[in-house]
Amino acid sequence: MKKLFRKLKIKDKHLLVVMIILCVGLMLVTFSGSSFSGPFHSAIGTIVMPLERGVNKAGSVLVYLASGFKDVQDLNEENENLRKEIAELTETNNRLSQQISELERLEELYKLDSQYSEYNKVAANVIAKDPGTWYSTFVIDKGTDDGISVDMNVIAGGGLVGIVTETGKSWAVVQSIIDDRSNISAMIASTSDTMVVSGNLLTMEQGTIDFSELRDPDNVVGEGTTVVTSNISTKYLTGLLVGYVSRVEESSNRLTKKGTIIPAADFMHLREVLVITNLKQTKGDSE
C-alpha cells in the first residue's frame, strides 16, 4: 500500500481531504434518503455475520460455564419459589381457561377476528450488539431469506423487544424499545388511554423506560398497570405487551401524566427473540 502511495505521490493532507470528502459524500447520500446503503449492508454482512455467529456460539458456552458454578445456590431458592408460583399459576390458568371459552363466545358474537393469537413468528438468535455506548440495537441471524423485512415487530419473553430497522440476506438489525431514539405509541390495557413510551439511556441500567402524554381521567393507573402497544401506532401491532408501570407522576402541565415502565422483556439477557412476520396494515399500505 505504501509503495502505491509513493508512486502516486499523494501527500498526507491531500489524502485527508479526499477521505473527508468521501465520508461527507456518504453522509449526504444517506441524508438524501436513497437506499444506496443496501449493497454495503449485504456485502459486509456476508463477510462479518458468519464469524459473528461462530464467536457468539463459543461465547455463550463460556458464559454458561462461568455462570453455572455460582448459580447452584440461587437455583435451589428459585426452585422453591417456582413451585409456589406453579401452584398459583395452575389456579389462575383454570380461571383463565374458563374466561377464554367465554371470550370465544363473545368474539363470535361480535364477529371479531382472533388475529392476535395468529401472528406468524420466526425465531432468531441475537448474534451481535452495537458496540457504541449510545444506542441499543442488535443483529439477529435471520434476514430477508427467512421472510423478514423492515418494520416487523420483535418480541421475547412475552414482551415487545423492538422493531427491525435494516435487513440483510441472512441477518437483520433490530432497534430495541429501550434505545434512546425509540418512541412507541402505547396504551393502558384496561382503559385504552394512550401514551408515548420512549427509551431513556440514563435509566437503562435500572431497567426502566419512560412514558409521557398519558391522560388518565379515571385515575386508574398505578404501580403494576399493564401497558400494551396502541391501536393507533403505525408500526407496532396492536396489543403487544410493553411492560408494567413502575412509577406515575403528574406532568408539569397538570393535564397529562408521565412516569416509568419496567419492560416485560429481559434486555440484559437477550439471546433468543421472535420476529412477528405480520406487518401492521395501515391505510397507506392498502391503497
Added chain:
Amino acid sequence: MIRNIVLGIYILLAFILETTVFKNEAIFQAAPNILLIITVSTGFMRGKKAGMITGFLCGFLYDAIFGSIIGLTALLYVLAGYIAGAFYKVFFDNNVRVPLTLVTVMDIAFNLFLYVIFFLMRGRTAFFSYVIQRILPEAVFTFIITFFLYKILYAGDRVLGAEAEERRRSHWLGS
C-alpha cells in the same frame, strides 16, 4: 503486504469481539472501543496515511452495520487516524504512554461529539449524567484494554514490519 493483510484481520477481529464478547451486558457495563484503539495505534506506529485508511475501514464497518448515518463514524475515525499519525515522527513507538493518552482523549472526544449531535440536539441536557454513566466507563475500559492491546499490536508490527522499521531508523538518522 502481509502487514496490511494482518491489519485487515485485526480490524475484523476487533469488530467481532466488540459486538459479541465485550457487549455482554450481564458481564461488562461498558464496551471498550477496540476499533478506535486499532486506528490510533496504526496511525501512531505507521503514520498518517495508514492511520486514515485504517480509520476509514473501521468506521465504515461500524457504519455499514449499525450506523444511522453512513460515513459519520468513518469521518471521525479518519480524523483520529490523522491526528495519531501526527505523533508518528515525534515519539518512538515503543512508548505506550503516548497511544494510551491519545486513545483515551480521542475516545472521550468521540463520545462527547456523538452526545452533542445525537442527544443534546434532542433535548437530553443532563450532560454530567451522560458523562458519568456513559462516557467515563467506556474511556476507563478503553484505557485498560489499550495498555495490553498496544503492546500486542506493537510486538506484531515489529515482527512483520522489521524492514520498514529499519528504513524508518535510517530516515531518522538521515534527517
